[in-house]
Amino acid sequence: MEVLALVYRNLRARPVRSILTLLGIVVSTASMVLFLSFGEGLRKALGAELSRVGPAILVLPEGVDAFSPGYPELRPEVLKRLEALRTPLGITQVIPYVVLTRGGFDPQTAFIFQGLPQGLGPQSINPSLEAKQGVLVPGARGAILGERVALRSGLGLGRTLRISPTVSVKVEGILKGSGGLSDNVIYVPLEALQAALDTQNYTAIAVSIAPGHKAEEVAKAITARIPQVSPQTSGDVLKFAERAVRISDLVRFGISLVALIVGGLLVANTVMMSVYERIREFGLMRALGAKRRFIFGLVLLESLLLGVAGGVLGLLLGEVASAGVNWYTVGEVGLALSSVTFRLAAFALLVAVILGLLAGFFPARTASRLRVIEALGRV
Amino acid sequence: MLEAIGLHKRFPQGDTAIVAVDHFTYRFGPGLSAIVGPSGSGKTTLLNLLAGFDLPDQGQVRLGETVLSQQSEDARSELRLRYMGFVFQQWNLIPTLTALENVAFPMMLAGKRLKERQARAGELLEAMGMGRRMHHLPHKLSGGEQQRVAIARALSLNPPILFADEPTGNLDSASGAKVIELLRAQAQGGRTVILVTHDLELAQKAERILHLRDGQLIREEIIPSLLPTP
Numbered sequence: 001m002e003v004l005a006l007v008y009r010n011l012r013a014r015p016v017r018s019i020l021t022l023l024g025i026v027v028s029t030a031s032m033v034l035f036l037s038f039g040e041g042l043r044k045a046l047g048a049e050l051s052r053v054g055p056a057i058l059v060l061p062e063g064v065d066a067f068s069p070g071y072p073e074l075r076p077e078v079l080k081r082l083e084a085l086r087t088p089l090g091i092t093q094v095i096p097y098v099v100l101t102r103g104g105f106d107p108q109t110a111f112i113f114q115g116l117p118q119g120l121g122p123q124s125i126n127p128s129l130e131a132k133q134g135v136l137v138p139g140a141r142g143a144i145l146g147e148r149v150a151l152r153s154g155l156g157l158g159r160t161l162r163i164s165p166t167v168s169v170k171v172e173g174i175l176k177g178s179g180g181l182s183d184n185v186i187y188v189p190l191e192a193l194q195a196a197l198d199t200q201n202y203t204a205i206a207v208s209i210a211p212g213h214k215a216e217e218v219a220k221a222i223t224a225r226i227p228q229v230s231p232q233t234s235g236d237v238l239k240f241a242e243r244a245v246r247i248s249d250l251v252r253f254g255i256s257l258v259a260l261i262v263g264g265l266l267v268a269n270t271v272m273m274s275v276y277e278r279i280r281e282f283g284l285m286r287a288l289g290a291k292r293r294f295i296f297g298l299v300l301l302e303s304l305l306l307g308v309a310g311g312v313l314g315l316l317l318g319e320v321a322s323a324g325v326n327w328y329t330v331g332e333v334g335l336a337l338s339s340v341t342f343r344l345a346a347f348a349l350l351v352a353v354i355l356g357l358l359a360g361f362f363p364a365r366t367a368s369r370l371r372v373i374e375a376l377g378r379v
Numbered sequence: 380m381l382e383a384i385g386l387h388k389r390f391p392q393g394d395t396a397i398v399a400v401d402h403f404t405y406r407f408g409p410g411l412s413a414i415v416g417p418s419g420s421g422k423t424t425l426l427n428l429l430a431g432f433d434l435p436d437q438g439q440v441r442l443g444e445t446v447l448s449q450q451s452e453d454a455r456s457e458l459r460l461r462y463m464g465f466v467f468q469q470w471n472l473i474p475t476l477t478a479l480e481n482v483a484f485p486m487m488l489a490g491k492r493l494k495e496r497q498a499r500a501g502e503l504l505e506a507m508g509m510g511r512r513m514h515h516l517p518h519k520l521s522g523g524e525q526q527r528v529a530i531a532r533a534l535s536l537n538p539p540i541l542f543a544d545e546p547t548g549n550l551d552s553a554s555g556a557k558v559i560e561l562l563r564a565q566a567q568g569g570r571t572v573i574l575v576t577h578d579l580e581l582a583q584k585a586e587r588i589l590h591l592r593d594g595q596l597i598r599e600e601i602i603p604s605l606l607p608t609p
Contacts, residue, residue, distance in 0.1 A: 005480060006476065281470075284470060284472075284473065287432060287459065288459070288484065372433075376432070
């Protein structure tokens, strides 16, 4: 009890300094939480997005990943060869599509078009989608709009949308909001997009398989028979995304490390000053019979307490900041891009504890190695 | 119980060295012993050596069969905790602990249970006339009250040896007299009390007075009427 009272009262005895130090840790922990919450948010959003996708395999041109499909490169022969594999590989549906982005990278002005074969609507790719207004399957020159893009552009049923100088489509349906990427997509007939791009090629081909068949095995069989394509299962996409997010996690952690080191130095400075101010007190304790490890533990506990308190408050502040970021990104692109998951919270607290221990180690060692007569001023 | 044998301590100063304690030999028994001498006579250095705060260049301090200088720092801390109590002139109390917590502090180091140490600390403070002030922090206490708390703390583990280094140095005469009475009472009870002071009048309260000059024991005075009754 006396030990905790000693630690707590010593921190309270110098309130301004303790609060400023605490703020240093709070800000550094909060910045780390916020930085790393983007990776967690991306993982979550991607997982949710993939769980909504119906087809098990996405066939892309060799060397292209699912996140940056680029110009349509898959030639019609690939589609024909895939169709021929329906029976031997247990393929139930083959959906070729084209993706076209117009209006740059600003989510407020960009338009993402997805061209689907005649007679198929967005439900063929994402079965959970429902119509809010109009139809779910567009006609030969019709378009189905995601809720967010319709609202943002003020496009209602019957309005005309120009894809290129020669190709225009009419809005025939608006989807209910799903909280995913499809809220920002305009679904149009495949031929319309191919005409706009003056190509017969496809960006990707979505492949559904019959129950009982394994996506990984079918993907492997497709690769073996059509070498110029790269079939990707949702597992492959997740793995690729995980690699990319992990690298960006490391970069963001590296940046937040600077803030963490500054926070750690603040704690070390405060505890060291406190040690110098209390040299006589430590001398007295040693004179009364306290061993070196008691003094070491006492100082380390003070630093640890600052670390833990700063970590908890920093985590809370990080959560608030993450909520603020999500409020903005949901408004902009309909996706919550930041997430403070349990593992991130646990990691942040662990880092704060380690920070407290590391920052307190040197001052604690200094305090525990003081000679009694010098500390008591009895030389 | 506590014996100094040929204690010698020098402090280097430039090309020369100052001899602070010069081959001091003495066996401290139960009762109040006063070490007196003018400033610079080596009183504080002698106390540092006797308590194991510092190590002699030559000679040894024996606590029973144990030679203090052969023990590690932590082992000497442990011996102080079990066998010695201390009352200093100043910086006596831990400023962030209440009087009760200060008295309970050595008991906590010794691993006593919370209830036991609180009860014992309370009893000791009551006995020192500090019952009503036990929950006050040191800065709320007068100098005399602080010294009484320090005496209570020194007695908390019931050690056989009590060191008091200028315990009345910062006190008015009434408070000083009260502190000395408390120390004498401990000596009368059979404890070895070693009082270090430059005040000859105060030293007259002891039954043995050791006169120190230039680190040497030049005279031992015994006042038989004050010796504890066997």
